[in-house]
Amino acid sequence: MQKTLYEVLKIAFPELKNAPLPEELDNFESFGAWLNQLHSNLQQLDMEDFRQNGIDECRRLQQLNIDLDELKNQIETEMNAFYQMYEEGDRELDAEPAHAYDFEFTYSVIFNNIKLFIQPYDLALLVIEHENPYWMLVPNNEDLVSQIILTFNDIFGDEEPMVLID
Known part of the structure; x- marks a missing residue:
């Protein structure tokens, strides 16, 4: 089953067709390094700083000439509106803003916007x-x-x- 994963990913990422498989097929770090050895195919989202989301590095987005600044601006606009809503409602209640812990919202905003921007290109977003x-x-x-x-x-x-x- 482990080799099957890598063989299937070679279909999704043809540039990896001749890439040697990692020694530890069931090690997540080795898996990520294998996927990203030629180009950034696997991005990581930093939930503490939504701006660190891998959009700039994503090879597929670059190949499609998607306006990455527009995508990032859309995410920033939605996140700022969310932050303002919390800051207005919770200013006196809690020294630590509630939005700092709302990872589900951050997750949703970033991935829904990526999904929106890739929709015309018949791509799937896997997380x-x-x-x-x-x-x-x-x-x-x-x-x-x-x-x-x-x-x-x-x-x-x-x-x-x-x-x-979806």
């Missing part, structure tokens, strides 16, 4: 649920996406499950 989530863009082929998720979750899913963002 590895981790303390600081990882994400990747793959061709939106139902069988391919299903195989990637299934094989990934068989290997890593107990700690870091992968999901499709």
Whole structure:
């Protein structure tokens, strides 16, 4: 099953076709290093600083000539509106702003905006649920996406499950 994951990912990322497999096929760090050895295919989202989201580094977004500044500005606008809402409502209640802990909202804003920007390109957004989530863009082929998720979750899913963002 471990080799199957890497073989399926070679379909999603053809540039990895001749890349040697990592020695530890079931080690998440080795998996990430393998995916990113030629280009940034797997990005990490820093939940403490939503601006550190991997958008600038994402090879697929660069290849599509997506206006990355527009994407980042859209995320920034939504996050700032959220912050202002909390700051107005919770100013006297808590020294630590509530939005600092609302990771689900941050997760949703970033991934929904990425999804919106890639929609015309027939790509799927896969997210590895981790303390600081990882994400990747793959061709939106139902069988391919299903195989990637299934094989990934068989290997890593107990700690870091992968999901499709619809």
